[in-house]
Structures are given as structure tokens and as C-alpha cells.
Amino acid sequence: MSDERQQAKMKEFMSLLPLTLELAGLPKAEHGKLFTDGQMEVRVNMIRNAYKLARQLLIEISKPSESASG
Numbered sequence: 001m002s003d004e005r006q007q008a009k010m011k012e013f014m015s016l017l018p019l020t021l022e023l024a025g026l027p028k029a030e031h032g033k034l035f036t037d038g039q040m041e042v043r044v045n046m047i048r049n050a051y052k053l054a055r056q057l058l059i060e061i062s063k064p065s066e067s068a069s070g
Helices: 003-024 037-062
Strands: none
Touching (some): 003 037
């Protein structure tokens, strides 16, 4: 992957991060408590899946509407 493409992907990820985190619905850690390795792995997977959904939503809403073409 070219550096330019990689930077574009990172920019896309960062722009979708607020929506991604909302979709993931992860609770904040309690003050002074750390997540276990297993909890972090689950959270990463939830964020990964939420990112896929956020990106899919972006693609869907950027498509021209079918009713506008007629």
C-alpha cells in the first residue's frame, strides 16, 4: 500500500472515529481501574466491527438517491 493510500485510510478512520465509538457503545473504564487483556481484545473487536458499520453507512449515504435520478 502506498504512503498516500495509507494516509488516506488513516484520515478516513480518524474522521469516522466519533461515529465508530458511538456505534460501539463501550463504557468508560472506572476511575483507577484498568481493563484486562481479554477486555481490551473484546473492545478492539467491537470498535473494528463498529468502524465497518460506520464506513458502510458513509458509503450508503454518499450514493445518489434512486428517487432523485428519475
